[in-house]
Amino acid sequence: xxxxxxxxxxxxxxxxxxxxxxxxxxxxxxxxxxxxxxxxxxxxxxxxxxxxxxxxxxxxxxxxxxxxxxxxxxxxxxxxxxxxxxxxxxxxxxxxxxxxxxxxxxxxxxxxxxxxxxxxxxxxxxxxxxxxxxxxxxxxxxxxxxxxxxxxxxxxxxxxxxxxxxxxxxxxxxxxxxxxxxxxxxxxxxxxxx
Numbered sequence: 001x002x003x004x005x006x007x008x009x010x011x012x013x014x015x016x017x018x019x020x021x022x023x024x025x026x027x028x029x030x031x032x033x034x035x036x037x038x039x040x041x042x043x044x045x046x047x048x049x050x051x052x053x054x055x056x057x058x059x060x061x062x063x064x065x066x067x068x069x070x071x072x073x074x075x076x077x078x079x080x081x082x083x084x085x086x087x088x089x090x091x092x093x094x095x096x097x098x099x100x101x102x103x104x105x106x107x108x109x110x111x112x113x114x115x116x117x118x119x120x121x122x123x124x125x126x127x128x129x130x131x132x133x134x135x136x137x138x139x140x141x142x143x144x145x146x147x148x149x150x151x152x153x154x155x156x157x158x159x160x161x162x163x164x165x166x167x168x169x170x171x172x173x174x175x176x177x178x179x180x181x182x183x184x185x186x187x188x189x190x191x192x193x194x
Contacts (some may be wrong), residue, residue, distance in 0.1 A: 003064025
């Protein structure tokens with residue numbers, strides 16, 4: 001049996017699907033799915049992509065070319081290796097600074113990761129993304145200094161960065177206040193009922 005066949009069987013069973021269920025999803029006959037799993041029959045590209053999307057895995061994983069289920073897992077692993085390489089190359093006096101930053105981020109995220117608090121995690125993402133994009137705009141503006149127009153653009157970019165970070169921090173604080181007071185946000189149905 002091929003790696004593809006083994007992976008397909010395993011993924012189908014993980015989702016407690018029958019061959020008939022999978023055939024219905026794919027718009028195929030059950031015998032076609034059976035052929036994918038036992039006879040060495042190969043799906044066309046569209047079917048392969050549909051399978052990967054449905055099972056939330058990469059095509060490479062389905063084909064047995066990679067043991068990581070998702071491309072994002074490979075990227076994350078590579079990013080970690082690159083980060084470690086850069087960290088190891090830092091002067092000794094800067095390593096504790098980076099460690100402290102990472103410890104603080106870990107503490108900030110840990111509780112909300114454990115409780116699957118998506119709203120707060122999205123707010124953290126928005127905050128970090130805002131800082132990253134704002135810093136990028138500031139760096140672009142500094143490239144043209146000492147031009148007067150560039151100085152104006154720099155001041156504007158810096159002001160926007162401050163505003164975005166302040167807004168994100170306000171949202172985080174409001175979330176904490178609402179949680180402490182037990183305030184429930186109204187969803188669209190609640191608003192329509194008023």
